[in-house]
Each structure stands twice: as C-alpha cells, then as structure tokens.
C-alpha cells in the first residue's frame with residue numbers, strides 16, 4: 001500500500017479486500033462492514049474517480065469544506081452517503097443536516113438540543129452517532145466513557161433523538177484495541193448496533209472487535225497535503 005504508482009481506485013480495491021479478509025478472519029460477513037472513504041482535504045477531481053469506480057460512502061470532517069465539494073458531486077453521482085466525522089459547532093447544525101446523511105460526532109447536550117430543534121424545522125433526519133472520548137483526552141471531542149450511558153439516555157428521552165451508532169478516535173500513542181473493545185462494550189449495553197471505529201492504520205483490529213464502519217482516508221487517497 002506504499003507503492004506510489006497506485007491510483008486511488010486501486011488502493012480502494014486493496015483496502016476493500018483487506019476489510020473483507022479481516023471480517024472473514026473474525027468470522028464475520030464482509031457485507032457487515034461499511035468502508036467510509038475519508039475524502040477530507042481532497043478536491044472533487046480527486047474524489048470523482050472513486051465515485052466512478054462505484055464507491056458511494058464518504059466521510060468529511062468539516063461542514064464548510066463539504067459544502068464546497070459535495071452538492072456538485074451529488075448531482076453527478078446518485079446514491080451518495082456522506083458522513084460527518086469531525087466536530088460540529090452549534091451554528092453549523094443547519095448546514096450539516098442539509099449536507100450529511102450521517103452525523104457521527106454528537107458529543108454534548110447543547111449540540112443534541114440544537115440538532116433536535118433543526119431536524120424538526122428542516123424535516124431532515126440524518127442518522128446520528130455519539131462520539132465517545134475513550135481515551136479521556138483533554139483536547140479531544142467526545143463524551144467521556146463514564147457519562148456515555150446517561151448521555152445516550154438524555155438524547156433519547158429528553159431530545160427525542162434516535163442514536164444508532166457510536167464512534168471513537170483512540171489516542172494516537174496507544175494501542176487502539178482496548179479503545180475499540182470499550183466502545184463495543186458501551187454500545188452493547190445500550191443496545192446500539194453501529195460501531196464506527198478504525199482508520200487506515202488500525203481498521204483490521206477494529207473489525208476484529210466489531211466495527212461496522214471503518215473510516216479510511218490516507219490508505220485510499222494517499223497522504224494529505
């Protein structure tokens with residue numbers, strides 16, 4: 001996967017094959033793992049070949065950037081499923097609801113309230129995941145693991161938000177598997193079926209531990225500039 005001559009479409013095929021192998025190794029159906037191609041920082045001309053190859057599920061981390069690239073790509077390619085995987089500011093909720101099919105980063109009560117309010121106004125209801133800060137890192141977004149159960153209950157009972165998934169980004173300097181296992185445990189005890197975990201460096205471990213969505217950027221698109 002370090003071969004510089006490979007195109008993004010060839011790397012996509014390699015990553016998909018590796019995802020399938022990891023699923024089979026874990027005794028899982030490869031179709032149970034969705035590959036979210038993380039296209040952040042890449043422009044529409046870099047993304048189009050991957051769409052032409054038939055891939056439809058993408059991740060972006062900034063609302064503003066997605067707003068520039070995706071409306072036009074959606075016009076050219078039907079059936080796109082776009083995931084927001086970066087932090088969401090309250091004042092960008094309306095744009096996010098209009099742009100994204102999945103918001104993976106619900107991480108605080110004020111955001112949940114704003115999403116609920118705007119969903120009613122706009123009549124749009126993207127799938128919602130809660131981001132859990134499994135490493136309890138100061139600088140990282142996400143609900144602390146100890147507060148996750150209560151937060152999920154409040155999303156449901158106070159804000160009427162159906163949370164269908166959990167997402168995490170393990171600390172860069174630690175083995176990721178304990179974080180994936182922790183996320184899986186929180187999901188299981190809350191009856192949540194979707195686990196968004198694993199990136200270019202560790203998606204195989206994540207699949208081993210139950211990931212239903214892996215978010216892979218550089219292994220497909222190459223290094224970000």
Ligand SMILES: *Cc1c(COP(=O)(O)O)cnc(C)c1O
Nearest residue numbers: 038061085199200215216217218
């Ligand atoms: C950038 C990013 C990814 C993809 O990272 P790679 O290491 O390039 O695969 C996955 N998840 C989130 C939240 C990201 O911001």
